[in-house]
Amino acid sequence: MKKRGAIRAFDGGTRRFKDKATRATRNTKPRAISKGKPLCFGVPRKSGRRSVLSRPLLADFGEFEKLEADHKLILTLSSSLLNFVKQGKEELFRKRVKTYVTTVLEHNQQEEILVFPYWKSVSNDTAKSALEHAKRIIQAFGVDEYLEFTGMSKQFFDSL
Structure with a gap:
């Protein structure tokens, strides 16, 4: 990680974000797939490596930023919904x-249009590595919880 407040160029552009924990400004890249490892949106990159999918996505970078913002919005909305249920605010929940x-x-529809087609350009080794990394993240979260949350069958998950 470079010094706080430093700006690092990547693929012809720069981005900065505010780290809520330290209130320090640090740099980040599009957080898609980096060297075969999926990165969660909102998590800063720790190296200057180019993302596997960032080059083709840069043409649609504005759309990519919207998808990234959607992840934050979806997390906020889901947290709010859980709080409404816990507080018994059924009308607000509805x-x-x-x-x-x-x-x-x-x-999800925009991801299918803008992101998923680029997987065809990723090598088999990179895709396999990304899938293995994603499975490790899911296992850390809890496979049963993940399957319940996503609706994916255990049989399908095991076939990946």
Whole structure:
């Protein structure tokens, strides 16, 4: 990681973000797939390596930033919905669940259009490495919880 506040160029552009924990400004790249390792949106990059999918995505970087912002919005909405349920605010939950579902559906559709087609240009070794890394993240989260949350079958997950 470079010094706080430093700006690092990548693929012809720069980005900065504010780290809430330290209130320090640090640099980040598009957080798609880096050297075969999926990175969670909102997690800063720790090296200057080029993302596997960043080059083709840069043509649609504005759209990529929207997808990134959607992830944050979806997390915020889901947290709010959980809080509404815990607090017994059923009416507020009903009002906001439509926004949540609409946002997730539109976001997933845009990912299918803008991101997933680029996987065809990734080498088999890179894709395999990314899948193995993603599985390790899922296993750390809890496979049963992940399958319940996503609706994916255990049989399909094991076949990946």
